[in-house]
Amino acid sequence: MILVSGATGGIGGEVCKLLKHAGTPFRAMCRKQEQVESFRKNGMNAVSGDFDRPETLAAAMQDCDTMFLITPPTPNQLGQETAAIDAAKRAGIKRIVKLSASDSNVRSPVPWAKTHALIDHHLRASGIDWTILKPTAFMQNFLWFKEPISKGFLPQVAGRGSVSWVDTRDVARVAVTVLIEDGHESATYFLTGPETLDMRAAATRLGDVTGKKVRYLNLPKPVFAALLRVTGNSRWMTKGLVVQFADVVAGHHDIDPTHEIERLTGTPPLDFTAFVRHHRGQFVKAE
Numbered sequence: 001m002i003l004v005s006g007a008t009g010g011i012g013g014e015v016c017k018l019l020k021h022a023g024t025p026f027r028a029m030c031r032k033q034e035q036v037e038s039f040r041k042n043g044m045n046a047v048s049g050d051f052d053r054p055e056t057l058a059a060a061m062q063d064c065d066t067m068f069l070i071t072p073p074t075p076n077q078l079g080q081e082t083a084a085i086d087a088a089k090r091a092g093i094k095r096i097v098k099l100s101a102s103d104s105n106v107r108s109p110v111p112w113a114k115t116h117a118l119i120d121h122h123l124r125a126s127g128i129d130w131t132i133l134k135p136t137a138f139m140q141n142f143l144w145f146k147e148p149i150s151k152g153f154l155p156q157v158a159g160r161g162s163v164s165w166v167d168t169r170d171v172a173r174v175a176v177t178v179l180i181e182d183g184h185e186s187a188t189y190f191l192t193g194p195e196t197l198d199m200r201a202a203a204t205r206l207g208d209v210t211g212k213k214v215r216y217l218n219l220p221k222p223v224f225a226a227l228l229r230v231t232g233n234s235r236w237m238t239k240g241l242v243v244q245f246a247d248v249v250a251g252h253h254d255i256d257p258t259h260e261i262e263r264l265t266g267t268p269p270l271d272f273t274a275f276v277r278h279h280r281g282q283f284v285k286a287e
């Protein structure tokens, strides 16, 4: 039995769909009872569990041998995931597949990159078998800017820096492969899309698919930060995103494409054009 955390999120939700399709037994973990009911209505096994309430985890993890571990980037992420790993050990879980990040580094100025590195170390030292997935930045991040993109502008702060963007659907495919197959113990997989694009090239692709010119606006840091704040990001998230794009990406610190997605799943990763085509409706007219 596989326990899937983050089951209501982008990657965890896709993992549940793929596991259901494969006929593999799993249990979706959700924070709210109505989410549990919704999974059950759709024919999936589900349980309530909350990483902020470790007392809920023993019941959620009961009889599970494997866990897919994912939490969103927040100041609580280190505490949530280390508590989850400790609870998994007590519950007798034998293997954890953890979603980390390609830039994880204990000395990183990007808060979630540092947090993922600390959690990776905690997991590797836990005595539980582990597989760590390290995707680079998600193509889905472009949906944050669907409104300005639909008006012909891609606002960013990344200079000429580029990223080997990955589609979260490919990250989920890898997660399911390694959750189902043996032989991925003590492995760390760096996951990227098939190509590296800077913001100008991404804007051109967005324009090609939407049929409307999209111009990259390389904003000053305070203006980009203000834009992130008015679109609902917390102060903590805004500060982290500015450092991530203005320092790390603009400084050309992202990784080159790897071939791990095709090697592990037998199918090449989706490219940026396929991603934009899939979400064309949102980029043409923001919902």
Ligand SMILES: NC(=O)c1ccc[n+]([C@@H]2O[C@H](COP(=O)([O-])OP(=O)(O)OC[C@H]3O[C@@H](n4cnc5c(N)ncnc54)[C@H](OP(=O)(O)O)[C@@H]3O)[C@@H](O)[C@H]2O)c1
Residues within 6 Å of the ligand: 005, 006, 007, 008, 009, 010, 011, 012, 030, 031, 032, 049, 050, 051, 052, 070, 071, 072, 073, 080, 099, 100, 101, 102, 112, 135, 136, 137, 138, 141
């Ligand atoms: N964005 C990027 O470019 C990028 C790149 C590499 C790695 N990452 C990593 O990817 C991860 C995010 O993945 P995602 O986009 O699939 O996440 P997501 O869509 O934001 O989903 C997060 C999930 O975590 C659940 N959750 C939140 N708080 C919880 C708690 N206290 N206990 C249990 N579950 C909780 C949410 O449930 P609710 O529905 O209840 O909120 C949701 O199901 C982060 O760790 C991030 O660092 C992101």
